[in-house]
Amino acid sequence: xxxxxxxxxxxxxxxxxxxxxxxxxxxxxxxxxxxxxxxxxxxxxxxxxxxxxxxxxxxxxxxxxxxxxxxxxxxxxxxxxxxxxxxxxxxxxxxxxxxxxxxxxxxxxxxxxxxxxxxxxxxxxxxxxxxxxxxxxxxxxxxxxxxxxxxxxxxxxxxxxxxxxxxxxxxxxxxxxxxxxxxxxxxxxxxxxxxxxxxxxxxxx
DNA sequence: GTACAGATTGAG
DNA sequence: TCAATCTGTACT
Numbered sequence: 624x625x626x627x628x629x630x631x632x633x634x635x636x637x638x639x640x641x642x643x644x645x646x647x648x649x650x651x652x653x654x655x656x657x658x659x660x661x662x663x664x665x666x667x668x669x670x671x672x673x674x675x676x677x678x679x680x681x682x683x684x685x686x687x688x689x690x691x692x693x694x695x696x697x698x699x700x701x702x703x704x705x706x707x708x709x710x711x712x713x714x715x716x717x718x719x720x721x722x723x724x725x726x727x728x729x730x731x732x733x734x735x736x737x738x739x740x741x742x743x744x745x746x747x748x749x750x751x752x753x754x755x756x757x758x759x760x761x762x763x764x765x766x767x768x769x770x771x772x773x774x775x776x777x778x779x780x781x782x783x784x785x786x787x788x789x790x791x792x793x794x795x796x797x798x799x800x801x802x803x804x805x806x807x808x809x810x811x812x813x814x815x816x817x818x819x820x821x822x823x824x825x826x827x828x
Numbered sequence: 829g830t831a832c833a834g835a836t837t838g839a840g
Numbered sequence: 841t842c843a844a845t846c847t848g849t850a851c852t
Contacts, residue, residue, distance in 0.1 A: 666835070675835070677848095684848060704845030706836050723835060750836050799835050822836095830852075840841080 626779040630768050633694025637713040637720040640694070641667040642813050644711070644722060646787045648730070648776045651756045658756060660746060662775075664726035664814035664821045666797045668710070670719040675803035678719035689764040690719040697773070699753070699763040706750030707759050711767065725749045725798070725812070728820040748822040791816050798822070
């Protein structure tokens with residue numbers, strides 16, 4: 624059995640949430656169809672202190688204001704004028720931290736063992752997964768705890784499918800933020816080790 | 829008001 | 841290697 628994650632999940636430290644999101648299920652309802660996927664790659668952005676973050680220095684703009692909402696909301700923005708990026712806010716209201724979802728493993732069934740062959744190139748990048756899930760600006764500030772269109776779930780009872788062991792998580796520096804100086808080196812990108820569904824064009828250091 | 833870079837992607 | 845395409849931000 625899987626169950627929607629409660630608000631509490633998103634209030635843990637952002638780096639913890641970024642790692643615990645790995646292996647969780649993202650469910651997107653389009654009309655009567657339910658699309659399911661497992662989160663396999665994330666990046667953490669730690670608010671005011673993080674130069675790579677949109678909320679560096681605590682600034683508020685029309686674009687980033689949803690990051691200031693309480694944890695569990697979606698922050699969706701357009702990047703390079705073309706790609707929508709899916710972020711999940713963390714922390715309490717007023718603390719602008721979030722987790723970027725970079726890659727998903729499409730699932731037919733919640734137990735991936737029962738899923739047949741799936742397209743590895745469908746959601747292996749932050750811009751590709753939003754296109755696949757048909758997410759855009761209209762989803763900005765949606766509440767994952769309440770929304771009927773999108774939410775995240777995990778195993779209701781602790782099981783071997785629930786929490787990943789540390790050894791199953793690889794951490795590296797984040798992607799595409801070379802301008803952030805020393806913050807660009809922080810190992811705040813996390814992905815499930817050896818998953819063929821993580822984003823490409825990326826160093827595996 | 830104008831200029832320009834950006835948490836990317838896919839085609840050549 | 842590079843264009844697509846548009847918003848936020850820092851200027852004039």
